[in-house]
Amino acid sequence: MTTTTPEAVGTADAPFFPAPRSCPFSAPPRHTEFREAGGLHQVTIWDGSRHWLATRHADIRAVLAHPALSADVRNPDFPLVHSNQPEHEGGLFLRLDDPEHARLRQMLTKEFSVKRTRAMREKLLEITDELIDGMLAKGGPVDFIQDFALPLPSRAICLILGVPYEDHDLFQRHANAGTDLDVGHEERARLQHEAFAYYSALVERKRREPADDMISRLLADHTGPDGFALEMLPVLVGILVGAGHETTANMLGLGTVALLLNPDQRDRLRERPELAPSAAEEMLRYWSIVSTDPRRVALEDVEIGGHLIRKGEGVIVSLIAGNRDPRVFGAGEGECPADTLDIGRNARNHVAFGFGSHQCLGQNLARVEMQVAWPRLFERIPDLRLAVAEVQLDFKKNSIVYGLTSLPVTW
């Protein structure tokens, strides 16, 4: 079974979700329409069920901060994004509600703290240089996704967790299948089992031979009755590996395209590398790569933006619509419009990492990776350019995380 196509189940009053970005650089047009009309709107998902969609920045924050809007995928009314999600994620901290979610999450936060991730900066710079050396040695054109955007975050998350990077073909395939909505039910289940077997063997190896890495620390300090169930550890590690590289890899590819297509912004960053932190925030806002999350289900009647969500109804948020909300971005005097890329903008209050208690655990790591990568890339390869015409760029059409399937570049 594959995911149902938009034409099959969407209706005029409740269009299919997720909606395509008809222009690769814009929010889905219906989400923009909904945002400008105000309020919450109905959308239809793959199984034909209808849920509410929040599109305004203020409504999105209100949804994600509301304690009666639950993240628990085991709730039968939860808006699932594909048929076999609960098998995979049910019971994991990220799909639980507080206080259980908070109790488990705090066992992981130290590993991804600002301090810990900043301490990785030198190592990330070293990896960045190695990858640039590799591209230069190969000679253009190269596929930037395979040669840079994927290996940088993959190697970083492998170092943190203690996953052997040599196995990247395997875990990148698992992660990619986890986000590609065109992968069918059986194939997804097969890959989930394959991934579970791989991470189970790895966890068992760490149990026998602990090392200075996150999996070993989790085994030593955070498993058992008060921590993570031992049998959930392989699932947790798989999710961290997937979330840790798939998202940032897409951001690195898309952000590089944005800089190549906006040479004024690229030159600004090259001349003022201290803009790297605001450039990273602006890229996160501008691209808003997470297309199908966050999703919640109402545990009681809740009012958001003057709209009543009844107990048992699902709510989805459109991060890109919220991050392009002209009420919040581009509203200041002299500020660029919300749909325009401006790496000097103060975009810190974007919702690309979500909001509230489930806000992205790996955000500090993702930030440092982007802050290190772009200035170094354009410093070392100043004449980096697309090796294909802009219209030939291959943007993902039906994925949980937006990105490029390949990015041919040369210099």
Ligand code: HEM
């Ligand atoms: C640019 C990169 C990234 C983006 C845009 C992103 C986006 C998001 C978003 C929107 C959420 C909220 C989901 C919700 O509320 O339901 C989230 C949660 C999460 N992210 Fe990320 N993420 C990124 C990188 C990472 C990295 C590098 C990791 C590495 C560990 C990671 C791990 C997680 C985890 C574990 C959660 C669940 C947190 C919780 O439920 O408490 N993410 N991310």
